[in-house]
Amino acid sequence: MSGRIQKLLLFPSRCSFMMNQTRFIYFFLVSWLFVLGCFSTGDDEVVPKTKQQLFGTLRSPNYPYVYPNFLQRTWHLQVPNGYRVQIKFLHFDLEPSHLCEYDAIELLDGQHILGTFCGKYDTDTERVPGSQPILAPGNILTIKFRSDYSNEEDFTGFVALYTAVDIDECVEFANDEERSCDHFCQNYPGGFFCSCRHGYHLHDNNRTCTVHCNNIIYNGRQGEIFSPEYPHPYPGELRCHVRIVLPEGLHPSIHFEDTFDVENHPEIDGCPFDSLTIRSGGELFGPFCGTHPPKDIQALSNEVDIEFHTDSSGQHNGWAFSYMAQGEACPMPLAPLNGSLFPHQENYFFTDQVIFTCNSGFELVKESGEKVRTLQLECQSSGTWSSLFPTCQPLDCGPPPPLENGRYDGDNSTTFLSSVTYSCNTPYYYLRSQANATQYVCNEMSKWISAEGQKELPSCMPVCGSPQKQRPQKKARIFAGSPSIxxxxxxxxxxxxxxxxxxxxxxxxxxxxxxxxxxxxxxxxxxxxxxxxxxxxxxxxxxxxxxxxxxxxxxxxxxxxxxxxxxxxxxxxxxxxxxxxxxxxxxxxxxxxxxxxxxxxxxxxxxxxxxxxxxxx
CATH class of the missing domain: 2.40.10.10 (Trypsin-like serine proteases)
Incomplete structure (x- = not known):
């Protein structure tokens, strides 16, 4: 009999009632058994998952001959991760029916039906896969083939070739915030990997690029601290811990820049995504997030802990703040007479230092009377200097060296720039020196030196042949001459x-x-x-x-x-x-x-x- 029981049930006008009783009972029982699913529908054919073959062929039973009736068969195809299943039908010849309600092939991705195909040609109500390959979303594809109890013609079924097609995750995940690479993406057959720019390292999630921002300590009395990449978007998965550690007595004040952009939740308080917190002296400031910068913060101690945590998503520009620490101001130091100090500032606060020096020819004298070349004082936390200001006293050359058979004249001063004039005991000696140097000055090296730069003293030479007593006139004879004077x-x-x-x-x-x-x-x-x-x-x-x-x-x-x-x-x-x-x-x-x-x-x-x-x- 060429007709089907289903067709008889659905279209009784086409049924021939010229049948004997036995055949009628037979078709009646078969139709109801089919409806109730009480007879065998075939077995499932599963490609073993352990093999994860990269390609293969599927055929309908008895191909290239007519496939059997009452058939239900399933193929589970699986290729390695990083690939998609692609299937292409080389031959397709199934019984055509309205909406493929008789014989058909279903392609499924999990529970999602990718397509149902039957017939040999596309019509208004039925589709064939054609010669174009069909690409599954993932690495698993289920193919279900069913046939009913009869066919009006001989249909030879199908032949399909399946292959594993590499997924280019770098392209497909580019707009997926949860799966795309932060910086660089490299695809390879069966997978991909992420890499980062210089100065970054890959997070444990293998896609987020983050930076080292932990255990960083600032010791300067003033400075700037900002989120990584500021003013550009900061990386994800940050666990930043920055400290300001200053000498005791210095409490830094913090001022945020106007640009503040940290990811927040529009409905949940507490900064559940990204957060900035500041701790000092046992008090917590924050957490801070959103687009409004925090107000100025005055630290309660000389140590401040800054923590910045971010998740893996979002594009936000971060934050920046400057800090400055000032202690008690010290009195304005004054340069000593004939000296100077460095550096010159409008104000001097705790830990500020000044260095005193004297001009050439002067020496620095401390409060204790000790003489030093330089003296460094420091502004203390009490607002006083570590010592009294020094004075600059002129260098002392000591008494001028004596001149044999001569003397020096001066004002009895022996300090820097004092001068003496040397002369000889006349009329018995005359002065002899290089460059006629007679005046000597106490110089910046505590040495007596002439105005011409001569270190050696002049000499007093005896005057010869000039007796101070007048002699009688000479006479021609020696014996019986005049008495000698x-x-x-x-x-x-x-x-x-x-x-x-x-x-x-x-x-x-x-x-x-x-x-x-x-x-x-x-x-x-x-x-x-x-x-x-x-x-x-x-x-x-x-x-x-x-x-x-x-x-x-x-x-x-x-x-x-x-x-x-x-x-x-x-x-x-x-x-x-x-x-x-x-x-x-x-x-x-x-x-x-x-x-x-x-x-x-x-x-x-x-x-x-x-x-x-x-x-x-």
Whole structure:
């Protein structure tokens, strides 16, 4: 019989009643068994999940022959995660029916029907899959195939090829806030991974890029703190903990910028999404969120904890605030006279420091009297400086060095820029110095130095050949001449041995005398041998009388005698010797050296100056 029981039930006008009783009972029972589902509908064919094949083929039973009646079969296709199931029907030939109520194939994604297909061609009431592939939303696809009890024609069923198609999550998730990558997305067959810009790290959720903002400490008395990426949107999944730690006594005040944008909930208080909290001195400020910046906050201690927590979603620009810590103000410090201080500020608060220095030539003196190069004072929490302000006192060079046979004149001041003028004891000495330097100044190095920069003192040289006592006119003879005037021949000296004069000498300078060699070396002694015992010999200067002493006499011990190396005791040629005294001679009216000729001048005498070099013994 070509008709169907269902069709007989639904369309009785098409039913043929020319049937015998047996066939009628048979069709009646079969139709009701089908309706009640009491007979076998076939089994399900499931592609094993453990294999997760990337491709395969499905065929209707008996393909390419007519598929059986009363069939119900299910295929569960599953490909690896990161792929979608794509199916393409290479052959499709099922019994056509209104809305595919007879034989049909259903494609399901879970409980969602992707499509129901039957027939061989598309009509107003039935669809065929055609040659275009069908793509499932996920990696699982269920195919259900059913056939009723009969077909009016021979239908050969279907052949389908399924494949695994890679999902480009970077494209598909781009607008999905819950699944897209924050920064960079890289797709690969079967999956994708996220990466972050330099300075960020990937959160444990493997898609959110966050930054290190934990355990950051600010020690400056003023500064700025802001959310990561401010004024641009801050990253997700932040757990920021920033601290301000200042010296005791400093309590920072916090002022937020006008731009404040932290995600909040329009209906729930308490900032359930993103929140900013501030703690100080045991008090909690916040949590803060929304678009209105908090009011200024005065910290209750020298330590402030700032915590900023965010979730993984949202695009908000964050926050920024500046802080400044001020303690008790200290009195304005004043630079000492002849000194300076640094730095210069309008106000000085707790922990501010100043450094005192003095100008060149001055030294810094502390309250205790200690002298230092620099002094640093600090403003204390009590509003007082750590010490009294120092003073700058001029450097002291000490007394000027004495000048032998001379003196210095000044105002008795020995400090910086004090000056003295050196001169010699006239008329017995004259001043000799480089660049004619006579004035010396106490400089910035505590040294006496001439205005020309000379460190060495001038010298006082004895004036020679200028006796202070006028001598009588010269006469042509020596014997029976006029008596000598005391002090008229101040360079003459008496060489004495055991208290008796035995030779004479002429004073050449402060320490040396010229005499005859035979006075220093007994006859018959070698020239290179010192025959006389110097301890028994001394020289007297300023002597006038040979038989009695005068107040003008000065005795000097002899240090050594230098005999001319070519002295001849027989012929008395080169009868010259030098005597060095143990100490310098101080010139007086009665003691003065004789003048020696200049080596560049060939004349032995000059007008007004006595050069009696021949009168030595």
């Amino acid at each position: 005391r002090g008229a021949w101040p360079w003459l000296a008496s060489i004495q041995k055991f208290g008796r004069s035995y030779c004479a000498a002429s004073l050449l300078g402060s320490r040396w005398l010229l005499t005859a060699a035979h006075c220093c070396l007994p006859k018959g002694s070698p020239v290179d041998q010192q025959a006389l015992q110097l301890s028994n010999i001394y020289v007297t200067l300023g002597k006038h009388y040979t038989w009695r002493p005068t107040t003008s006499e000065k005795k000097f011990d002899v240090s050594r005698m230098v005999i001319h190396p070519e002295f001849n005791q027989d012929s008395l040629s080169f009868d010259l010797a030098l005597i060095e005294l143990e100490s310098n001679v101080i010139m007086t009216d009665y003691i003065m050296p004789i003048c020696l000729p200049n080596s560049r001048i060939h004349e032995l005498t000059k007008p007004g100056v006595l050069q009696d070099v021949a009168l030595v013994a």
